[in-house]
Amino acid sequence: MEISVRFNLLLLLGTVSQSESNDCQQTFPQDIYAGLREITSSLVQLKADMTLLQRETKEQAAQQKTEVDKLNQKLQVRQVAFSASLLAGESATIGPFPSHTTLIYKHVPTNIGNAYNSNTGVFTAPVRGAYHFEWHFAGEKNRGSAGWLVKNSQKVFAVYEQQATGFLGVSNGLTLLLEVGDVVFVRLAASSVAFDNFNHHTTFSGHLLFPM
Missing domain, CATH: 1.20.5 (Single alpha-helices involved in coiled-coils or other helix-helix interfaces)
Structure with a gap:
């Protein structure tokens, strides 16, 4: 083979x-x-x-x-809201002052967006839109409590209360159209007082309703 x-x-x-x-x-x-x-x-x-x-x-x-x-x-940026009270926990009466004075709200439990400055008491708008603000004053008898919400340098809405007896309180609120960089703060009227303690009676709050 x-x-x-x-x-x-x-x-x-x-x-x-x-x-x-x-x-x-x-x-x-x-x-x-x-x-x-x-x-x-x-x-x-x-x-x-x-x-x-x-x-x-x-x-x-x-x-x-x-x-x-x-x-x-x-x-x-569109998530903006804050609430602040005048004092962190101590009891004190602020004022009277010889001139109108910007209130600096030190106790800040909420500051979403960090638009409120607890060192100056000023809120700065981070975005153009409609914002709602509320502020409340507490005071003592026979000593009036008065102030304004101020936009930039313009007085917008005011509060005032005075009574002979008892603990007094007054409040107000409004909605503002703000441009980016506009500032809003509360100013205590001259010769007026604001009281606060651990119950946080005197407050300043605001939030963005919607951008525009």
């Missing part, structure tokens, strides 16, 4: 001319090299495409993060 296979192989080789054998030897390697070059070129192009895709993906992710951050900032 082995002798027969060898004989057939010799016959087959004998039928192939020398020139055909050389052509086969020359063509076959060239085909391999051409195929390798095509594969290499495809791999290079694929790598370039993957690099470009990764860059575009990173840019899109960065852009989306920026947009999300902007939306979060806008949402935070």
Whole structure:
């Protein structure tokens, strides 16, 4: 059997001319090299495409993060509300003063958006919109309690109360259209007093109703 296979192989080789054998030897390697070059070129192009895709993906992710951050900032800006009382817990009567005096409300349990400044008593509008404010004064008998809510330098609404006996209280409220940077604060009238203690009678509150 082995002798027969060898004989057939010799016959087959004998039928192939020398020139055909050389052509086969020359063509076959060239085909391999051409195929390798095509594969290499495809791999290079694929790598370039993957690099470009990764860059575009990173840019899109960065852009989306920026947009999300902007939306979060806008949402935070639109969340504005505060409430403050005149004193943190001690009992005291503020005033009378020889001139109108801005009240500084020190106890601030709520200050969403940080638009109220407990060092100055001033609220600064962070966004254009409609804001609602309320303020309450407590006082002592025979000593009037009076003041105004002030927008920038303009007196807007006032409160006043005086009585001969008992504990007095007075309050007011309003809605204002504010531009970005407008300030609002409460001013105690000259020769007036405001009383506060741990019950927090004298207060100043406000919140954004809606942006415009």
